[in-house]
Amino acid sequence: MKRKLILFVSLLIILSTILIGCNGQSQSEGKSSNGKVTLDLWHYWTDNLESTLKKYVEEFNKTHSKIDIELTYVPYSELTQQLLIGATGGDLPDLIIGGINEVQFYAKSGILEDISEKVKNSGEAESMYENIIEIHKVDGKFYGLPLHTNAVALFYNTDLIKEPPTNWGELTQMAQELTTENRYGFAASAHNSQHGTASWIPFLWSTGSDVGDLESSEAISALKLWENMYEKNLMSKEVVNEELQDINVDFYTGKAAMMIGGSWMIPVINAEAPDLNWSVAKIPKDKEYSSVIGGESIAIGKGQNVEESWKFIEFMLEPERQMEWLKATGNYPSGSKIANKPYFQENNVRKTFAEVIKTSQGYGWGQNHNEINTAIYTAIQDALVGGATAKEALKKASNTITPILEEN
Structure with a gap:
């Protein structure tokens, strides 16, 4: 009798284990009670x-x-x-x-x-x-597959600009001509965040360079472009403190004639400045047009x-x-x-x-995104307000980024 009772209990335990296992399998497959x-x-x-x-x-x-x-x-x-x-x-x-x-x-x-x-x-x-x-x-x-995309481009005031600049020389010249006591010719976020990186990196890519060759003459020319416009007051001194949404305010309030902005900013412009006449164009290029997806x-x-x-x-x-x-x-x-x-x-x-x-x-930086992003926007800030030249700022960034890329 005692042996039969032990056998019966053992069978119950085994049966319970099987049922629990089946129940667990059902949950992992996402099955609901209905x-x-x-x-x-x-x-x-x-x-x-x-x-x-x-x-x-x-x-x-x-x-x-x-x-x-x-x-x-x-x-x-x-x-x-x-x-x-x-x-x-x-x-x-x-x-x-x-x-x-x-x-x-x-x-x-x-x-x-x-x-x-x-x-x-x-x-x-x-x-x-x-x-x-x-x-x-x-x-x-x-x-994976994309649900939708967006990008950054050059926004410009059509009351001031009939034909947008297509290259860096035209951009600089136009920014200079449009800068007045109450308006800057060009605006772009140089913020110490992703906003600064996303705004500047299309200029880097336009030279044919990337984050792996920041010490090249082409890469240096991309940062020097911003450095020169900043020093000549064609850009507001506040761009180092402004995120993309702040740059957008500068543009639709008339404080900037051109800006680097994202497609997601369009509804804000339409809502806040319905009477503003504006359009968009590809970001002026060095060798090739580029933007960040x-x-x-x-x-x-x-x-x-x-x-x-x-x-x-x-x-x-x-x-x-x-x-x-x-x-x-x-x-x-x-x-x-x-x-x-x-x-x-x-x-x-x-x-x-x-x-x-x-x-x-795309950036394609994967798990190293934060480190590379930080090195890039730090270089921008170093060149504009940190006392470093474009060459010095990018060398510092390269010293951070190169070992990361070599490990992957």
Whole structure:
């Protein structure tokens, strides 16, 4: 009798273990009690972007009876750290919306699922610009796709400027002619943050240089361009303290005739200065036009529900819905299929930004982004207010960046 009781208890323990294991497996696959697959989507959006995303998620859930998507807001400043923690513990969200320049870092960190086969079979990348494709791939494999893009360009007051400058010589000359007692010819953020880096680095790239050769004569000429305009008071002394939104205020209040600004700043200009006459152009070049790409991408968490998650990605990238998304959020497409539509081609500002995005590039600094970013904006500040020449400032930055690049 005692032996039978022990055997019975043992069977119960084994059966309980099996049931718990099955239950755990079900949870890892995102199954809910009503038989649906529940997908967790992490994002850092607020305001209009968040409300627009919620609208699309609600629409998706209503039209997909076996899938439910739940949104989880994670502040931008915390997203990367939370994803790294999740990757270590095997607890990642099914879907991730994050910065377009973070895709490669996330992929290398084991956060993202390889979706190359899905992308290839869907044809989603066929009309995508090559520069956009590259920042979504690691070792030839896709780890995400862009939801939208944006970039920086030259904004100019059309009451003062009929034809915008196309090269550095024209930019300097025009800035000098337009500078008065109450107005600066040119404005760009030289802030000690990402704002300063994003505003200046297109000038660096325009020379054909990059952060790996900051001591080259070409790189030095890019910083010297800003240094000269700053010293000649063609730029306000306050640009070293101003973020992009502050530069925008200078522009739409008439304190600056031209500025380096982002496409996301357009709604603010229209709201705050509806009577201002303005337009945009490519950033004046040295050798080639360039800009820095921005925007957000969507990806699947490694080891998560790939099939169901891919359905949502396809849903979001369906051409008509993508067009609606871009209109609602004020962003730009990542390929010619949508960029060639009348909405972008028949409006000069939208057409220009669509063109700028073709020649834009991502940082590609991955896990070293903060260190490289800091070295770049510090060099800008050193040259403008720190007493260093452009050559000295970039040598200091190079001493920081070169060992980082050599390790990777």
